[in-house]
Amino acid sequence: MSGTPGPRNGRVRVLIVDDEPALTELLSVAVTEAGWRPYPAADGHSALRLARGCAPHAVVLDGMLPDLDGLQVLRRLRYESPKLPVLMLTARDALERRIEGLAMGADDYVTKPFSLEEVVLRLRGLLRRAGTAGARADDSVRVLGDLVLTEETREVHRDGTPIGLTAKEFDLLALLLNHPRQVLSKAQILEHVWSSTFDGGGNLVEVYISNLRRKIDKGRAPMIRTVRGLGYAIRSAEDGR
Template identity: 85%
Template sequence: MTGSPGSRTGRVRVLIVDDEPALNEVLSVAVTEAGWRPYPALDGRSALSTARGCAPHAVVLDGMLPDLDGLQVLRRLRLENPKLPVLMLTARDALEHRLDGLEAGADDYVTKPFSLEEVVLRLRGLLRRAASRDGRTDDSVHVLGDLVMTGDTLEVRRAGVPVQLTAKEFDLLSLLLGHPRQVLSKAQILDHVWSSSFDGGGNLVEVYISSLRRKIDKGRAPMIHTVRGLGYAIRAAEDGR
């Protein structure tokens, strides 16, 4: 299961996985109106089978399915195509549930109820960034303390240990590393990592910062810092506060 926008002839293919037929149909209509081709599936097993057949450019995946758990489906999709953009849908808005999805490899999420415009906007951003990464020629390397990010291979290591990030987490870390020690506001992060036309809502930035900390800082001296009332900054561990 491979592919990226433009890698095959025809429209962008979006796999839609939700066990509610009415919602699946509505999402399919929204995807069609956005100019893409929907491939609906009502459960996890049919989703995996459909994915192998259509080689989707992106996936809209419900977190709760009647057979395989949404996270199980996500992990299997990731095994077959690590770069496939995945947007999770969930009715559970607790922080730990969203972190579980991000940890499993989701690139973004929306909580039910949601607007179709928001889903399309999130998908458009994921597809745009996937296309940008596929055409990346930048071989620059960001180094901050014992943290190393390699731009062309999308690899991240801390103290020599590989760190697995989702596409959105990579974008966030890239932004932080591009401005070491500089405090970036939530608005700046939303503007650069998501879209200037997307207000983000809720605690989207906090969720991704928390997920990134779990991967970058867990068991180590912290590098990602919260500056109360202002935003977030990344500093080499030896810089302290």
């Protein structure tokens, strides 16, 4: 992260950091209904890795996390992106915590329990002041599990680690991420990535799928799946189906 990304980077991206799955889901729905794209993380380390990949426009950060302290996460976010708007979530009786958060650079806070409408309104105000409230809606960034692809910069990260791809490998991965969990045949892949159905094209697809697996999946839980007799699909590592 090098400063807060502007509207040219596409749809407003909001990183949501909270270890309560039900609350994270509610916040994600509220963010989506506001016209923004949510990126949930359940702990501090995951949040920092995801932030480096997706370059969020704003962060909703719980003060209490299971690994890194929320203030530690805030400090690291501030170090890497000084102008990134951060909205802290704090307990009602945590006055000292709120003061610490604001002193360390949090832009605003809400106390639990809170209304989702309040969170959206406060985020809207932070985005407006940061100049990103009107970011246009597009799909420059795609995220599936810990895999992040940014079309505008043609960058790929997995678990926060940059992955170097050739032009066609990037196009193939982008095609798969445009259709998560959907099985794409070799003919479909050839048509969209190479605009061709020449003889031997099936072998070409196999070679590029193998290259992608070597770069994306090696040493990690596999995401690129072969569906025998049908084609290939990409799924999050947690999706065993």
